Amino acid sequence: MKSKIESRFLANYVLMFIISTIVAISAFMLLSFASDVISKNLVKNNYTAESLMQDDYKIIDTTQVTNNGGGVQVIDTNYELIYTAGINTISKDKLTTAEFTNFLIESKSIGIDYSYSIEFNSREQFWLVVTFPTSIRIDMDFAYNKDIHSVDKHATIGVIIAVILFYFLLLSICTVIYSKLTSISIINPLKKLCNSASRLKDGDYTSRVDLNLKNEFGELEYIFNEMAEQIQKEIYLRKQSEENRKRLILDISHDLKNPIASIMGYAEFSLNKLDLSKQEHDEFMKIIYENSMRANNLVNELFELSRMESSEYSLNKTSVDICEYMRGELGFFINNLDKAGFIYEIKIPEKEIFIEIDLKQMSRVIQNLVANAVKYNTKGTLLIIHLFEQDGGVVIIFKDNGIGIPTEIAKNIFQPFVRVDIARNSQTGGTGLGLAIVKKIIETHGGSICVKTEVNCGCEFIINMPQI
Ligand code: ADP
Numbered sequence: 001m002k003s004k005i006e007s008r009f010l011a012n013y014v015l016m017f018i019i020s021t022i023v024a025i026s027a028f029m030l031l032s033f034a035s036d037v038i039s040k041n042l043v044k045n046n047y048t049a050e051s052l053m054q055d056d057y058k059i060i061d062t063t064q065v066t067n068n069g070g071g072v073q074v075i076d077t078n079y080e081l082i083y084t085a086g087i088n089t090i091s092k093d094k095l096t097t098a099e100f101t102n103f104l105i106e107s108k109s110i111g112i113d114y115s116y117s118i119e120f121n122s123r124e125q126f127w128l129v130v131t132f133p134t135s136i137r138i139d140m141d142f143a144y145n146k147d148i149h150s151v152d153k154h155a156t157i158g159v160i161i162a163v164i165l166f167y168f169l170l171l172s173i174c175t176v177i178y179s180k181l182t183s184i185s186i187i188n189p190l191k192k193l194c195n196s197a198s199r200l201k202d203g204d205y206t207s208r209v210d211l212n213l214k215n216e217f218g219e220l221e222y223i224f225n226e227m228a229e230q231i232q233k234e235i236y237l238r239k240q241s242e243e244n245r246k247r248l249i250l251d252i253s254h255d256l257k258n259p260i261a262s263i264m265g266y267a268e269f270s271l272n273k274l275d276l277s278k279q280e281h282d283e284f285m286k287i288i289y290e291n292s293m294r295a296n297n298l299v300n301e302l303f304e305l306s307r308m309e310s311s312e313y314s315l316n317k318t319s320v321d322i323c324e325y326m327r328g329e330l331g332f333f334i335n336n337l338d339k340a341g342f343i344y345e346i347k348i349p350e351k352e353i354f355i356e357i358d359l360k361q362m363s364r365v366i367q368n369l370v371a372n373a374v375k376y377n378t379k380g381t382l383l384i385i386h387l388f389e390q391d392g393g394v395v396i397i398f399k400d401n402g403i404g405i406p407t408e409i410a411k412n413i414f415q416p417f418v419r420v421d422i423a424r425n426s427q428t429g430g431t432g433l434g435l436a437i438v439k440k441i442i443e444t445h446g447g448s449i450c451v452k453t454e455v456n457c458g459c460e461f462i463i464n465m466p467q468i
Contacts, residue, residue: 006180006183009179009180009183010179012179013175017171017172017175020171021168042132043064043065043068043069044070047064047065047068048130049117049130050117053128055123057083057121057126062085065085065086065130070086070130070131071084071085071086071087071130072085072131073085073088073128074128074129075126075127076125077126078094079095079097079100080093081094086131088131089114089131107129112134113133114131115131116131117129117130118130189211189217189220192210192211193217193221196208197224200231205228206232208224209221244415247417252298252302252417255298255417255432256299259292259298260291260295262287262288263291263292263295266284266287266288267288294431301433301437304433305416305437305440308437308444309440315358315361315444315445316360317356317357318356318358318359319355319356320354320356320357321354322353322357323351324352325357325359325362326348326385326396327346329363329367330366333366333367336370340379341380342374342377342380342382343381344384345383346384346386347385347386347387348385348386348387349387353387353389353467355468356445358445361441361444362441364437364438364441365441368435371434373400373459376402376403377400377403377458378402381402381458382400384400389467393447393464393466394466394467395465396465397461398460398463399459399461400458400459401457401458403458404454404455404457404459405451405453406420406455407454410451413451414438414449415436416433417431417432418435446466447465447466450462
């Protein structure tokens with residue numbers, strides 16, 4: 001990838017190099033043309049000493065020169081200034097031979113403030129000097145005389161070729177350096193991005209890019225890191241759900257194995273033992289019945305839970321006054337609580353609070369939480385059921401002061417098959433699916449459930465339900 005981008009950049013800059021050379025040559029030609037056009041229009045070129053020359057200098061028409069800001073001087077062979085009109089740059093009336101020679105030499109030099117046109121009248125023996133202040137000067141022209149001396153010609157051509165070669169060399173070096181620098185600023189971040197992407201591809205989901213750039217690469221870095229974060233989360237969730245699935249299958253098979261083994265064992269024993277007494281027979285039948293009930297409960301609850309988890313599952317919601325509904329539902333359990341020797345306190349406000357619920361499923365939630373309190377706690381336990389409004393929703397609390405749940409187990413108590421004491425459950429007949437179903441029902445209603453508990457300090461199940 002590196003070489004491809006680099007050569008692409010080099011090709012682009014070579015193209016730029018050719019274009020800039022063509023542009024430079026065109027600019028040079030345009031300037032030459034402009035210089036030509038300007039020089040044709042300059043007054044100094046329209047009123048030269050040659051064009052104004054007359055044998056009698058007194059009849060020379062100087063008006064156009066002076067009107068255009070110039071001057072005319074006539075100098076005789078004794079270097080005396082015998083006539084002057086307009087501006088005069090010759091400060092003296094009489095010059096020495098050396099001064100006049102200097103004046104002639106300087107008048108030809110470039111960069112002075114005045115431009116001079118000097119012509120010698122050989123018949124009348126005088127110099128005519130026409131002076132104009134220097135206006136715009138663009139000296140862009142080639143002069144080629146075919147009579148040029150070969151030494152001069154070679155030297156000039158050599159210098160020109162050397163300058164052109166040097167120009168091309170400098171431009172080439174700049175092109176290579178510039179293309180290299182630009183490609184580095186692209187290749188380096190790309191390399192880092194490629195490395196991180198390939199680490200991600202190879203399964204390192206912690207892979208991130210750190211470019212510290214504020215350009216488009218910075219944006220790409222942000223998008224890449226967000227994407228990697230998302231993938232990492234997804235993979236974690238997938239792994240977790242895979243582990244949960246495995247654990248669920250293991251728990252199901254384990255929980256079904258015991259009652260089925262017991263049913264099979266007692267049934268086989270009853271069949272083979274011909275001299276079974278009536279008492280033994282009844283006892284075995286009772287065990288078979290209890291274990292088949294246990295297996296049946298487990299299968300039913302599992303079916304219910306997986307039905308709730310399917311995408312087609314929906315609630316049959318109706319709008320009810322939750323206070324009235326709770327009072328009615330709890331009425332069914334009073335007898336059970338009394339029988340179990342429980343002390344209970346029900347705090348439900350005397351007002352109407354409407355929420356939307358699936359009556360059958362909500363009844364299951366209440367039944368499960370009250371039944372658990374009774375099932376896992378002893379006589380004399382206090383059960384408080386409290387309903388109140390909070391933050392635009394309804395809070396329903398089921399709190400007992402019984403044996404509680406160890407903190408470590410409480411963290412996962414809403415997961416299927418999580419139980420405190422498996423032996424204790426065998427006696428009570430619990431499947432370990434009740435709270436998982438409760439949580440599912442509450443969450444499908446758009447609410448939430450949590451538990452506050454400690455060993456020997458009881459359990460407090462807190463349900464938050466949204467109000468209409
Ligand atoms: P189970 O069918 O075993 O009752 P649940 O999911 O309803 O399954 O409850 C999970 C476990 O949580 C129970 O086995 C029990 O150990 C514990 N538990 C639930 N409610 C209470 C409670 N009120 N007091 C003490 N332990 C409880």
